[in-house]
Amino acid sequence: MQKRLPLILVLVTGVFGAVAFFIPHHAVQAADEAMRNDVQRIIAAFSLVLGVGSILTHHFNKIQHRASNWQYSWITVITLFVSAVIGLFGGIDPARPGVLPTHIGNFSFHIQTLYMNMMIPLGATMFSLLAFFMASAAYRAFRARNLSATLLLAAAFVLMLGSVPLGRMIFHPLPSFAEWILAVPNTAAKRGINFGIQLGVLATSLKILLGIERGWLGGG
Amino acid sequence: MILTCFVALLLGSISPPGNVAARDVPNDGGGSIEVTWTRSADSTVVSYHVLRQAQGSEQWETLGFVGRRSLSYVDDGARNGVQYRYEVIAESNTETTEAPPSGYAVASSQWFDTNTIPALVGTVVLSFILLYFISRARWDKKLFIRRISGLDAVDEALGRATEMGRPTLYVPGLSSIADVATIAALNILGEVAKKTAKFGTPLIVPNTDPIVYTVAREIVKESYTTAGRPDAFTQDIVFFVTDQQFAFAAAVDGIMTRERPATNFLIGMFFAEALILAETGASTGAVQIAGTDAVSQLPFFITACDYTLIGEELYAASAYLSREPLLLGAIKGQDYSKALIVGLIVLGTLLALLAGLPVLKYL
Numbered sequence: 001m002q003k004r005l006p007l008i009l010v011l012v013t014g015v016f017g018a019v020a021f022f023i024p025h026h027a028v029q030a031a032d033e034a035m036r037n038d039v040q041r042i043i044a045a046f047s048l049v050l051g052v053g054s055i056l057t058h059h060f061n062k063i064q065h066r067a068s069n070w071q072y073s074w075i076t077v078i079t080l081f082v083s084a085v086i087g088l089f090g091g092i093d094p095a096r097p098g099v100l101p102t103h104i105g106n107f108s109f110h111i112q113t114l115y116m117n118m119m120i121p122l123g124a125t126m127f128s129l130l131a132f133f134m135a136s137a138a139y140r141a142f143r144a145r146n147l148s149a150t151l152l153l154a155a156a157f158v159l160m161l162g163s164v165p166l167g168r169m170i171f172h173p174l175p176s177f178a179e180w181i182l183a184v185p186n187t188a189a190k191r192g193i194n195f196g197i198q199l200g201v202l203a204t205s206l207k208i209l210l211g212i213e214r215g216w217l218g219g220g
Numbered sequence: 221m222i223l224t225c226f227v228a229l230l231l232g233s234i235s236p237p238g239n240v241a242a243r244d245v246p247n248d249g250g251g252s253i254e255v256t257w258t259r260s261a262d263s264t265v266v267s268y269h270v271l272r273q274a275q276g277s278e279q280w281e282t283l284g285f286v287g288r289r290s291l292s293y294v295d296d297g298a299r300n301g302v303q304y305r306y307e308v309i310a311e312s313n314t315e316t317t318e319a320p321p322s323g324y325a326v327a328s329s330q331w332f333d334t335n336t337i338p339a340l341v342g343t344v345v346l347s348f349i350l351l352y353f354i355s356r357a358r359w360d361k362k363l364f365i366r367r368i369s370g371l372d373a374v375d376e377a378l379g380r381a382t383e384m385g386r387p388t389l390y391v392p393g394l395s396s397i398a399d400v401a402t403i404a405a406l407n408i409l410g411e412v413a414k415k416t417a418k419f420g421t422p423l424i425v426p427n428t429d430p431i432v433y434t435v436a437r438e439i440v441k442e443s444y445t446t447a448g449r450p451d452a453f454t455q456d457i458v459f460f461v462t463d464q465q466f467a468f469a470a471a472v473d474g475i476m477t478r479e480r481p482a483t484n485f486l487i488g489m490f491f492a493e494a495l496i497l498a499e500t501g502a503s504t505g506a507v508q509i510a511g512t513d514a515v516s517q518l519p520f521f522i523t524a525c526d527y528t529l530i531g532e533e534l535y536a537a538s539a540y541l542s543r544e545p546l547l548l549g550a551i552k553g554q555d556y557s558k559a560l561i562v563g564l565i566v567l568g569t570l571l572a573l574l575a576g577l578p579v580l581k582y583l
Binding site: 195 | 247248249250251300329330331332333336339340343346347350351354398400403404406407408409410411427430431433434435437438439442455456458459460461464465466467469470478492493495496498499500502513515518520522523524530531532534535536538539542546547550551553554557558561
């Protein structure tokens with residue numbers, strides 16, 4: 001029963017989700033919307049508690065066992081608690097203050113201020129690393145080791161050169177050729193991959209609905 | 221008096237729109253009625269004013285104004301079951317002329333969207349092919365499945381981690397459980413966890429979605445039990461990190477550089493962080509097996525990883541690894557479905573080319 005109940009739930013909700021695609025009736029659509037949004041949000045709220053529990057357990061274990069770099073775990077735990085307290089009791093921003101004071105003079109530390117001035121710049125910093133990683137990945141990819149890599153190198157060379165004014169100066173039809181590479185062979189390959197993906201999605205969905213694929217239940 | 225007569229003469233001098241009709245919008249969830257009319261013959265008309273009257277009511281309510289080129293208006297504020305009729309007034313800069321109102325129409329919810337018939341037929345046909353091969357797999361045990369090098373390398377990669385005494389990192393993507401790619405990644409995680417449990421290799425599974433974390437934890441726990449090593453499972457194997465995309469990327473990069481896993485699995489749905497993770501993993505010298513159905517991230521994985529499961533291979537992976545006959549049957553079904561789609565594309569292309577031939581005009 002421990003495994004049969006999830007399988008029955010998956011079959012019923014999965015078939016309902018698929019059928020709802022073909023039925024525009026407002027009663028069916030409202031039920032589908034509730035399943036997709038409301039039910040999933042309620043489950044997410046519960047699992048978020050488990051998630052926070054996981055972070056705390058993980059880092060307290062590291063601190064307790066003095067694992068390598070255990071000091072950093074204190075930073076995670078302290079910032080987690082501080083931001084939770086500020087977010088829960090300090091209000092969202094200066095316009096909507098909470099019960100706790102969240103500014104010292106002109107220095108504000110509302111949760112929105114912290115988010116805008118810490119999380120977003122830190123995220124942007126990580127994102128910026130992408131430029132350097134792209135350069136290192138391109139260096140590795142554009143080495144003519146075999147026929148495929150040579151073709152990739154040639155296509156990349158044409159595309160890069162065709163995208164800058166110099167390309168047109170060297171060879172007038174180069175930008176058009178670069179555009180053709182993107183629009184025809186590249187699009188054809190992408191569409192081929194997409195066909196495979198959608199078939200894979202359909203097959204995986206069917207296997208899960210029918211209970212053939214039980215990997216998500218831990219196998220068996 | 222003369223002025224009044226002049227105005228009366230002017231009123232109605234522009235021609236009204238014709239054939240005002242109202243009908244329930246088909247294939248919708250109700251609440252909408254479409255009003256149509258034919259254009260006023262007068263070129264001075266600048267707009268049409270659409271009004272609505274519910275049955276039993278004396279009042280006409282304005283719904284809106286549309287330009288002179290418009291020949292329809294959708295009233296999406298109608299109540300299901302209530303009868304409405306509509307009036308369309310042609311307006312020029314100085315005059316207005318109304319057409320006779322439409323007949324009554326009622327908005328209603330439909331039980332079937334006829335626009336989805338092609339999708340329904342496609343789904344039924346492809347599902348039938350898949351189910352046929354799944355059922356065939358019950359008695360035909362010799363289904364040939366092409367080799368997928370990325371999956372053949374799993375044992376080798378895990379063996380390498382075991383020999384080196386280093387952990388294996390498994391990232392099940394950054395999407396939610398609603399994404400089929402995430403479910404596929406979790407299915408593969410089950411097989412990988414069985415192998416790490418058997419080999420005694422430490423496994424690290426960081427998560428960015430709390431629901432995915434909960435499911436992944438149960439999968440790994442069950443896999444360790446199935447592999448006969450329930451004692452080896454600890455809460456530290458699968459853990460939640462953060463739901464912030466780049467904070468998660470930073471955390472996983474940190475794990476890669478500190479713990480130095482011998483094998484990295486980056487499987488599931490990835491976004492802009494794909495290359496950040498893959499390049500950091502490559503710089504630590506780990507064997508990397510990636511798999512995603514995010515077409516825009518595939519080139520990054522192909523460049524930075526040793527093996528990449530491209531698109532559908534991601535969905536075939538758990539069947540390939542488990543060698544479960546029924547699951548393998550589904551892969552066979554996928555291949556035949558793909559052959560059918562390719563056949564239809566070729567046929568469609570030929571027909572489109574032949575359509576231009578003059579000889580077909582006489583058929």
